Amino acid sequence: MRFAILLLCLALPGSVLVWQLPAFADSPLAYPEGYRNWVHVKSTLVSPAHKDFAAIGGFQHMYANPQAMLGYRTRAFPEGSVIVFDWLEMKDKDGAFAEGARRQVDVMVKDSQRFEKTGGWGFQRFAKDSKTELAATPTPQQCFACHDKLKKDGMVLSSYRQ
């Protein structure tokens, strides 16, 4: 009987398997594979003149998958929306700044069922260029504490820059 169930599982499409084995809210988010091919939403930069330069200096680029791009237009982010906040260090050459090494990759994913307790969004920080190493802080709860103040904007701080 067990063997029959195993065979049945193997024969099912991936999406059904996922449904059978639901991810728990506190299990890590998946790395956002392919996000560098997504739409570039906007950028900011923390320069050497900023008080927190040592900790967060450099470029911050935001990317959105197609569902999140719909959300930027309507501020109602549909299920499956993924937004990436890509942190890069910077190199300064006489006031001209170039991109440096990756500091971290922050991800937020809209899944209302899985993340019911954090406004329908899951949060995760990946360390440097790693697809598996997670940063200890901020915790998803810390992310949520700030994003929860942005309810009227669908809990997303950024806007799409034309």
Add this chain to the structure above:
Amino acid sequence: MRFAILLLCLALPGSVLVWQLPAFADSPLAYPEGYRNWVHVKSTLVSPAHKDFAAIGGFQHMYANPQAMLGYRTRAFPEGSVIVFDWLEMKDKDGAFAEGARRQVDVMVKDSQRFEKTGGWGFQRFAKDSKTELAATPTPQQCFACHDKLKKDGMVLSSYRQ
């Protein structure tokens, strides 16, 4: 007879019409519609500490269409490659920089037949947010003078940042 030719033209696919009415090398390039959905290649920033800040200060974002993305991998840019260099002013808040108004949009298009005299690439600068207003300088010849020094890199200065 003329009416028959007109009908024939209208019935032909667009690409054939383009072939029948070739664009001249010195006619303006088309505005790169939809480039904000293309892959974000990399960014640079000219900060207030740079000597040329007044003229070129702010963010520079590069975007590439699918053909140009193939070129970034091989440094042999195929016909139809389009690269956009998007210049934005910046706003400084205590050393944290945000994107401002658009300065200009620089475009380079690979079309070896049309732009035979400038290494197979056409160049154009669009003023601010306009899709039709062209900047007087740099001229395509001025663009070519610098890009011609980059032959080993397919005449493209930038590289794709992972």
